[in-house]
Amino acid sequence: MRFLRQALAVTAVSIRTIPQRLSSSLVAVVGITGVVVVFVAVLSIGEGFKAAMTNAGRSDRAIIMRSGADSEMSSGLAGDHVNIIKTAPGILQGTNATPLASSEMFVVIDVNRKATNTAANVPLRGVDATVLEVRPEVKIVEGRMFSFGTNEVIVGRAANRQFSKLNVGDLLHSGEISWQIVGVFEARGSVAETEIWCDVKILQSNYRRGNSYQSVLVRLDSAASFDPFKDWLTSNPQIDVQVRRESEYLESQSRALTTLVRILGSIIAILMGIGAVFGAVLTMYAAVVTRTREIATLRALGFGSMPVLLSVIGESIFLALCGGVIGGALAFLIFNGYQTSTMNWQTFSQVAFAFAVTPALLVQGILYSLAMGLVGGIFPALRAARLPISQALREL
């Protein structure tokens, strides 16, 4: 108990005397703040992308593609196969007792990006009449739903924001067709919001695809129906398809970029962390040197070397914590919600997303700052604990 009381008392003294060493303490805090900002900001790119990709994914929805395809882009399904898929057991029945299965086509078209005014690959999805029941999260927020059998389209909120001339009333020229934009939709910030949707039949004839599709999105009557549904389809010798839960499929699509950001982000953050630790070590050494006499006096009064050691580490961790908290707050204020878009290489198309500074990231940032403080404090603390008392008392 006495040991603990001593340690707390000495730590309190060192923290209260920080203002006397303000400039060198600030240096350490600023360094650690910077590192935490970078750490949190870079990882928030990955989190935001992942959120956009997986937000709308549901475990009671399944996506069916040709076996061997790694994304909708490289898949292809013949019309009569799609008809077989629609008869599989476990599909939820919608109004008019139609199975809730949207047979879809997925292509990309060139639309200019607002920020750079250069062409970007924007996904254009052909959907069928069940689409709004299959995807109940989709809400038309401006204009109206397109009418089937016409060249009308609706655009996602993010596409409307990131790319040029995608407003209600605009005409979008692409190849031999001009699409009439009649509405804007939202889908809980998910990847669908970067897409443009049209009638799949119109898209088929425009792309001379006959009666072929690329994927079928199915709403099951429950998440548990997935396994029998999948078994029925994969054991059917007439068709050659793969069946995946939508949530799992979207997660796998986001993995590439998330991994990229994680690897690069970690390399940068670790190196910066090492740099900041050097800064913290210098600061703590300066603190120990200026307090040499004070520490020696404490020791002479009967304080043990362990409490002194702990107090130096405590001060270092305290400074690092300040840096971590400030850094986390700055990263949140500057980067959370920052809108941008990038290329999803799996589908070779644009995905708009917002940087997401999540609570988990903030906690990781603060833990990282604590680690930096601990490492930065150890050596100076050992030095303080080993000070020869009589000699130190004589020092200036």
Added chain:
Amino acid sequence: MKYAHLVWRNMLRRKFRTTMTLLSIFVSFLLFGILMVIRVAFSMGVEVAGVDRLMMTNKISIIQPLPISYLPRIQAVPNVTMVSHASWFGGIYQDPSTNVFEFAVEPETYLKMYPEFKLPPEQLKAWLADRQGFIAGRDLATRLGWKIGDRIPIKGTFNRPRGGDGTTWEFNLVGIYDGAKDVDKTQFLFRYDYLDETRTNGRGMTGWYLIKVADPAKSAETATSIDALFQNSSAETKTATEKAVAQSFANQVGDIGAIMTYVAAVVLFIILLIAANTMALSVRERTSELGAMKAMGFGDSTLLGLVLFESVTLTLIGGALGLFMAWLFALQGDPTGGFLPVFALSGKDMVLGFVLAIVIGTLAGAIPAVAAMRLRITDALRRS
């Protein structure tokens, strides 16, 4: 150089502090090098794009194919000296995470179009003799441990072969191309004639055309007259310089690379300032000593030179070590397993790093040294 010993002793005065300063400068420059590597990797080859090459794609999007019959018509356009073409194959080697990107090309014109891809002549001959032959970039072959003579199966996704199991394509590795460090050495190039004869759908189509022009200054006019040829056809075209296409790709990847590098650059600068501050501190501590040297007859410029020599030596040693480590790091290749095909530290960025080291060293030494010079000797001596 007669003062070198003096400078050396000054650096050793506080060994621990010097070491820490040196280490933080080292880490900063290591990081600087890595950031430059990442920046170049994210720029998608904009800086190395050939000025005399045009790229022609389908106007709707690059994923829409173009008829192979366009080739002779492009060749007839004035200012065009050579035409080649390429198609994205979209196959999978083992599983998608191996990141192998296959392209079907015409071997001879493609390699002439990209002289930066160096392939030994006997390997080119072998390629021309083997319809199932393909060549791989050095980095790709190293990453996957491929050797010449290996038979590589690739699963087609949208390209399906006739015969066999209907999905698997067989290729023979006949050559490995090399190139300078900023050249993408991760490509898998195989013969278009093999693709077109074997696939079950999409025959007679290709992905995009590559066009070499005689006079790069006239590229814009040439591009316009090529696109005019195919106007109002079922596959309209869009022709632009390779640089413009690379730039638009970099724009598509977007600002995430840029944001990562900018944010990190700001912090890098902070860490450098902290190091510089420590160095400045060690000069400030010596104010009275500098006064004593002035009293002994050392001139202002000599003293300033001494201080600068010391600080610049420190930043240069730390900087050189850091840049060297960054260079070694880049030599290990892309740490992400195939996402960043060009992963190298350019000579230009190396030079930039050294300039930065000298500037930081000069500033860190000059500011406190000049302040000390301005003091009258008597005042300087009184400082403790």
